[in-house]
């Protein structure tokens with residue numbers, strides 16, 4: 630898989646296409662010639678050890694930073710040329726939770742819906758539908774502060790779906806969750822992919838990836854491997870393949 634026509638086709642059809650993307654923080658190179666694609670309805674794990682460049686790539690995908698080179702196409706919209714259209718097709722869950730703990734789940738979501746021009750009954754209808762998809766509908770009136778970590782994350786994912794995006798981008802969404810909440814979140818997001826959402830899920834935890842998922846392994850800012858997890862692994866456990874292709878850096 631690369632930055633060629635297949636990748637562009639995925640981007641145009643409703644998926645995500647990343648082509649030849651490079652980025653540096655001053656003299657420090659963070660990403661070099663990164664290219665991959667994710668088709669609609671696919672769950673793609675962006676796997677990389679700490680410092681591999683996952684968060685930098687998320688910053689580029691969400692328009693927080695601009696690549697020095699390369700192109701990103703989100704569901705047919707070129708992020709460089711038509712950023713508003715591209716961003717409107719994405720739902721994003723950042724690594725750091727962004728929730729007003731003193732508001733109810735519904736109020737948190739209404740605020741977000743308004744940012745997408747949704748209000749009134751239409752907003753509430755979409756909020757209910759999104760909460761339902763994450764098994765959170767009965768918690769709409771609870772204060773965010775009363776939710777456990779897993780439910781807060783599920784609320785954030787529901788919130789990211791309110792404007793019905795084609796793409797869902799999540800940056801290490803299970804950080805800090807216990808094993809049970811982590812498994813529930815992984816299962817919910819796989820269900821969303823089965824419903825047709827194109828999912829990019831950044832993680833360094835291989836047990837969050839299923840054999841039939843797509844995987845992009847990032848190592849020192851470059852793509853070390855990309856494709857279906859079971860094909861990349863060729864019978865070996867993913868953890869072993871990941872450790873071989875992208876060994877964690879020694880602590881300083």
Ligand SMILES: Nc1ncnc2c1ncn2[C@@H]1O[C@H](COP(=O)(O)OP(=O)(O)OP(=O)(O)O)[C@@H](O)[C@H]1O
Pocket residue numbers: 654657658659677678679680681682683684685686
């Ligand atoms: N603001 C910054 N200024 C300078 N260098 C940075 C900055 N942010 C990240 N880097 C460097 O860029 C590289 C990629 O970092 P990045 O945070 O994207 O990796 P990551 O895979 O998301 O890691 P983590 O899992 O720790 O978040 C690293 O070498 C990091 O030290």
